[in-house]
Amino acid sequence: MDGRIANLADWTEVRRRRKSTHERDANAHVISYYVSNLPDNANKIKIRKSFHIFGKVVDIYIGSKRDKSGSLFAFVRFEGVRDAKILEKEMSRVRCEHCILKVNIAKYQR
DSSP: SSSSOOOOOGGOOOOOOOOHHHHHTTTEEEEEEEEEEEOOOOOHHHHHHHGGGGGGGEEEEEEEOOOOOOEEEEEEEEEEEEHHHHHHGGGGGGEEETEEEEEEEEOOOO
């Protein structure tokens, strides 16, 4: 600055745009599941094939690192889930190639 003091009257308040009710409602029935024990050659296509029978898969994120047990992990997001606990129980014995996957509701939803 060149030594001048800014007058507060010169400032205008800027408000952050809030999400519309439609955008908030769109994510209301989307739930994420944490999937572990993936095979080493797992990709989004193979994971989608394993989970598409349980509902509409919206997004899949495969972690670049490994979990504590040394296996690959992923987050799978489903749309239109009515009861998350029931779906979690149904997916408890899903296979991806030779591995039986472990599925839990994600700790933090996106």
